Amino acid sequence: SFSRNCAADAAVFQxxxxxxxxxxSWSWFFDDPSSGPANSSNLPSPNHIFxxxxxxxxxxxxxxxxxxxxxxxxxxxxxDPASVSLAILPAGPVCSFQPVSFxxxxxxxxxxxxxxxxxxxxxxxxxxxxxxxxxxxxNTFLVQxxxxxxxxxxxxxxxxxxxxxxxxxxSSSGICxxxxxxxxxxxxxxxxxxxxxxxxxxxxxxxxxxxxxxNAGEYNVSLEIVSANGCVNQRSENKxxxxxxVPDFSLALPPFSCAGTPSQFTDLTPxxxxxxxxxxxxxxxxVANGSSSQRNPAYVYTTSGSYSVTLTTTTNTGxxxxxxxxxxxxxxxxxxxxxxxxxxxxxxxxxxxxxGIVARQWQIQSTTYTSLNPTHVFPAQGSFPVTLTxxxxxxxxNQRQQVVNVPVPIQPDFVTQNACxxxxxxxxxxSSASPSDPAVNWQWNFGSLGSAQGTAASRIxxxxxxxxxxxxxxxxxGCQYTRARTLAINTTPEARFVATPVAGAAPxxxxxxxxxxxxxSYLWLxxxxxxxxxxxTSPAFTYLSLGTYPxxxxxxxxxxxxxxxxxxxxxxxxxxxxxxxxxxxxxxxDGTRLPRVTITNRSNVPVRNPNLQLQLGSEQxxxxxxxxxxxxxxxxxxxxxxxxxxxxxxxxxxSASTANDQVADNDRQCVSIGDPWLLLPPHPNPAxxxxxxxxxxTSSPFEVEVWNSTxxxxxxxxxxxxxxxxxxxxxxxxxxxxxxxxxxxxxxVEQARVLIAR
Numbered sequence: 001s002f003s004r005n006c007a008a009d010a011a012v013f014q015x016x017x018x019x020x021x022x023x024x025s026w027s028w029f030f031d032d033p034s035s036g037p038a039n040s041s042n043l044p045s046p047n048h049i050f051x052x053x054x055x056x057x058x059x060x061x062x063x064x065x066x067x068x069x070x071x072x073x074x075x076x077x078x079x080d081p082a083s084v085s086l087a088i089l090p091a092g093p094v095c096s097f098q099p100v101s102f103x104x105x106x107x108x109x110x111x112x113x114x115x116x117x118x119x120x121x122x123x124x125x126x127x128x129x130x131x132x133x134x135x136x137x138x139n140t141f142l143v144q145x146x147x148x149x150x151x152x153x154x155x156x157x158x159x160x161x162x163x164x165x166x167x168x169x170x171s172s173s174g175i176c177x178x179x180x181x182x183x184x185x186x187x188x189x190x191x192x193x194x195x196x197x198x199x200x201x202x203x204x205x206x207x208x209x210x211x212x213x214x215n216a217g218e219y220n221v222s223l224e225i226v227s228a229n230g231c232v233n234q235r236s237e238n239k240x241x242x243x244x245x246v247p248d249f250s251l252a253l254p255p256f257s258c259a260g261t262p263s264q265f266t267d268l269t270p271x272x273x274x275x276x277x278x279x280x281x282x283x284x285x286x287v288a289n290g291s292s293s294q295r296n297p298a299y300v301y302t303t304s305g306s307y308s309v310t311l312t313t314t315t316n317t318g319x320x321x322x323x324x325x326x327x328x329x330x331x332x333x334x335x336x337x338x339x340x341x342x343x344x345x346x347x348x349x350x351x352x353x354x355x356g357i358v359a360r361q362w363q364i365q366s367t368t369y370t371s372l373n374p375t376h377v378f379p380a381q382g383s384f385p386v387t388l389t390x391x392x393x394x395x396x397x398n399q400r401q402q403v404v405n406v407p408v409p410i411q412p413d414f415v416t417q418n419a420c421x422x423x424x425x426x427x428x429x430x431s432s433a434s435p436s437d438p439a440v441n442w443q444w445n446f447g448s449l450g451s452a453q454g455t456a457a458s459r460i461x462x463x464x465x466x467x468x469x470x471x472x473x474x475x476x477x478g479c480q481y482t483r484a485r486t487l488a489i490n491t492t493p494e495a496r497f498v499a500t501p502v503a504g505a506a507p508x509x510x511x512x513x514x515x516x517x518x519x520x521s522y523l524w525l526x527x528x529x530x531x532x533x534x535x536x537t538s539p540a541f542t543y544l545s546l547g548t549y550p551x552x553x554x555x556x557x558x559x560x561x562x563x564x565x566x567x568x569x570x571x572x573x574x575x576x577x578x579x580x581x582x583x584x585x586x587x588x589x590d591g592t593r594l595p596r597v598t599i600t601n602r603s604n605v606p607v608r609n610p611n612l613q614l615q616l617g618s619e620q621x622x623x624x625x626x627x628x629x630x631x632x633x634x635x636x637x638x639x640x641x642x643x644x645x646x647x648x649x650x651x652x653x654x655s656a657s658t659a660n661d662q663v664a665d666n667d668r669q670c671v672s673i674g675d676p677w678l679l680l681p682p683h684p685n686p687a688x689x690x691x692x693x694x695x696x697x698t699s700s701p702f703e704v705e706v707w708n709s710t711x712x713x714x715x716x717x718x719x720x721x722x723x724x725x726x727x728x729x730x731x732x733x734x735x736x737x738x739x740x741x742x743x744x745x746x747x748x749v750e751q752a753r754v755l756i757a758r
Contacts, residue, residue: 344409579656599656706740
């Protein structure tokens with residue numbers, strides 16, 4: 001084969017010989033004697049320049065490795081370069097932003113054109129024989145074309161005038177059928193006319209038109225703009241229009257369209273052929289502005305009536321549509337019920353308070369009831385939903401659910417202490433706690449022995465025997481739990497003892513004599529700082545220090561019952577005070593008088609065997625001993641043995657005495673016989689420190705004065721200043737000597753003498 005067979009141009013020969021062995025040599029003969037030595041060649045694929053046009057018989061002989069040869073002769077027509085031409089179409093002018101179709105113009109036709117190279121003068125080039133090129137700006141561009149025409153190399157140039165055109169650009173918004181699609185002209189400039197072709201047979205000359213596609217599909221949209229210079233620019237794009245959904249829905253009949261219960265809506269929108277519905281938006285038209293994004297929602301209307309419901313459906317391409325329908329929601333009955341006291345293991349009463357009902361169903365735990373007012377037993381604590389479903393006359397349902405809280409039950413129990421007859425037996429609540437429903441009331445029942453309230457109670461059982469005791473515990477919610485037990489009451493001993501003495505100076509040895517009954521064991525607690533004890537039946541104990549000691553005896557039995565008694569032992573500094581509280585004379589049938597004395601031990605220790613001294617007038621005295629121990633605070637009325645005869649004296653005095661009596665102003669009293677008032681002899685006489693002046697006058701005003709031997713008054717007092725029939729005067733600072741005591745009353749004056757000695 002060969003190429004570029006044009007005069008004065010190198011023709012290229014290509015060896016395509018084949019052999020079953022190996023070709024070792026090639027011999028070419030070009031039939032061009034004017035070329036001289038170049039008329040032949042031994043190269044496999046040589047070049048040769050034919051100087052003149054014409055037809056040449058070119059010969060090729062090949063030899064293989066076996067010595068075989070073969071020769072091929074073919075005519076080669078060499079063209080005259082002058083006989084062919086090359087030009088550029090179009091000559092112009094053209095417009096920018098407008099496709100320009102370029103083509104070589106030759107004398108031999110496009111079939112003889114090859115090896116094309118275009119240069120459009122704007123930096124762009126191509127090897128396409130008939131290219132289409134668009135200029136982005138207006139100018140004069142030098143267009144160059146290089147090609148082989150009839151195997152001859154040819155070049156052509158042209159100055160192409162490009163007038164300013166319009167860069168047509170546009171956009172659109174809206175992709176759904178039956179909805180307005182807006183087209184926006186984004187071209188570089190506005191022309192003198194605009195023509196839109198929407199691809200569905202409809203056009204527009206508006207600058208920025210809108211268009212509605214009736215059907216979904218793919219549409220070729222074009223915009224053609226004519227400029228004032230005559231340039232016509234156009235742009236076309238494919239526009240995809242998607243189907244718009246056609247929404248529809250239905251509402252179920254009662255009981256699925258009733259107030260207060262879920263009303264069931266069903267989407268009936270047919271699926272589009274080119275897309276899928278991916279979202280649903282419901283507006284239920286009530287005052288609550290209820291909405292849903294579910295495909296088939298259930299919505300609860302609180303009241304019956306007509307509602308405008310809107311369903312908007314949207315496809316995966318974004319196309320949407322809505323439909324609005326008026327629906328009717330029927331009136332529902334009202335389910336109401338009350339719950340009685342709920343306690344574990346006890347019947348709980350449920351009462352249906354609904355009205356206008358034709359049927360009902362209770363669901364309590366796993367049990368279903370259809371009765372009007374059922375009872376149900378909750379076996380244990382917990383929170384249990386109770387549901388009442390009622391059916392009205394129109395078939396509508398209504399449901400009410402309440403959670404019944406059954407509290408943790410209290411396990412009633414109690415403990416006792418000291419279950420002993422004739423003693424206080426205590427009872428203490430030991431019931432289990434219920435944090436959610438604590439106990440608030442405790443009722444104890446002791447049968448014939450009465451009842452009590454509170455967490456603790458006590459009772460004295462009179463005899464040892466079995467008694468029935470019951471505890472009823474009521475919780476905060478009102479649940480009541482009961483525990484009954486038989487309580488065995490045991491025999492109780494009786495603790496008694498005598499302490500001798502019970503008071504005295506330290507060291508004080510006290511003998512404790514046990515007089516208890518019914519006991520088998522004894523424990524003495526002496527109450528001292530060392531907590532001394534003894535189990536001897538009748539012990540003795542010595543108290544060494546001042547103080548009050550509770551000596552305690554605990555007498556017990558093997559059944560655990562005990563009795564306790566206590567005597568306080570006072571170890572103290574003795575303060576002796578024996579007083580006469582009353583003194584009078586008791587007239588006897590024979591006319592004599594017996595002295596009657598009331599004495600009181602005002603000491604802090606016992607007083608043993610006090611003496612009573614009876615003074616008959618100013619001469620005779622009698623002493624009697626009271627053989628008795630007076631305990632602190634003990635009072636004794638004593639009728640003395642001595643008799644006072646009629647006319648024997650006009651006054652009688654009595655004095656009580658015991659060792660170490662520390663109070664002297666209360667241990668002597670006197671009475672007069674006959675005369676209603678009398679100044680008694682002062683005592684002691686002689687006196688050193690305290691002088692006691694006594695009188696028997698009780699009601700009349702009086703005055704007492706004391707004069708020394710020089711006639712100077714040294715003391716005086718009146719009845720207003722003195723009570724009790726006597727008064728003590730401190731004479732420790734008076735000068736020794738004789739003093740006169742004078743009593744004035746009712747116009748009378750009585751006197752007595754006293755000696756002050758040192």
